[in-house]
Amino acid sequence: xxxxxxxxxxxxxxxxxxxxxxxxxxxxxxxxxxxxxxxxxxxxxxxxxxxxxxxxxxxxxxxxxxxxxxxxxxxxxxxxxxxxxxxxxxxxxxxxxxxxxxxxxxxxxxxxx
Amino acid sequence: xxxxxxxxxxxxxxxxxxxxxxxxxxxxxxxxxxxxxxxxxxxxxxxxxxxxxxxxxxxxxxxxxxxxxxxxxxxxxxxxxxxxxxxxxxxxxxxxxxxxxxxxxxxxxxxxx
Numbered sequence: 365x366x367x368x369x370x371x372x373x374x375x376x377x378x379x380x381x382x383x384x385x386x387x388x389x390x391x392x393x394x395x396x397x398x399x400x401x402x403x404x405x406x407x408x409x410x411x412x413x414x415x416x417x418x419x420x421x422x423x424x425x426x427x428x429x430x431x432x433x434x435x436x437x438x439x440x441x442x443x444x445x446x447x448x449x450x451x452x453x454x455x456x457x458x459x460x461x462x463x464x465x466x467x468x469x470x471x472x473x474x475x476x477x
Numbered sequence: 478x479x480x481x482x483x484x485x486x487x488x489x490x491x492x493x494x495x496x497x498x499x500x501x502x503x504x505x506x507x508x509x510x511x512x513x514x515x516x517x518x519x520x521x522x523x524x525x526x527x528x529x530x531x532x533x534x535x536x537x538x539x540x541x542x543x544x545x546x547x548x549x550x551x552x553x554x555x556x557x558x559x560x561x562x563x564x565x566x567x568x569x570x571x572x573x574x575x576x577x578x579x580x581x582x583x584x585x586x587x588x589x590x
Contacts, residue, residue, distance in 0.1 A: 368519070407481075407567055407581035408520075453519060463508050463571045464535070465579060467519035
């Protein structure tokens with residue numbers, strides 16, 4: 365079945381450092397891919413998405429490119445802030461699944477001043 | 478403002494009791510979803526509903542029940558048959574025109590005493 369694998373956390377880095385969170389997936393067909401962010405005690409917020417190969421999603425300085433050849437959707441940000449501390453989830457939705465998402469386990473990011 | 482509300486934010490229950498979690502949305506979305514989140518794990522789908530008066534089991538439906546009598550409401554009942562109900566429960570919704578994007582509520586943390 366479909367699955368999403370994320371790098372384990374926590375990822376701890378200093379303010380203004382470069383952030384990469386790896387995400388790879390297994391699915392048949394051409395799934396849409398998402399990154400969601402969860403701040404402590406809150407629900408999930410959509411960060412960015414990509415619906416086809418080579419699409420680049422971007423939002424709030426975060427970027428991720430849909431790489432079909434490597435089945436990956438790595439999240440990057442060039443200069444993190446303390447406010448970026450959160451748990452980040454990679455997810456996929458198959459085109460025939462009517463909105464059902466398959467989530468990765470999440471990666472906690474801690475940014476220190 | 479449109480959005481999804483979940484209540485209560487924190488819920489305590491004694492073993493053997495059923496409890497109902499509320500989820501309401503005013504986004505006019507057709508589809509609604511319930512997820513369970515455990516520490517260090519991704520979200521797992523409990524139930525989903527594509528339209529009023531219809532719902533489907535997700536990956537971990539055992540011990541849970543739902544109803545969808547109104548478009549804006551999708552309550553989840555955690556029954557005494559659920560062996561390990563302590564978790565963070567998240568409700569989400571989406572609409573066919575934007576079915577690739579799920580919007581999440583703030584969550585309910587259920588603790589069984």
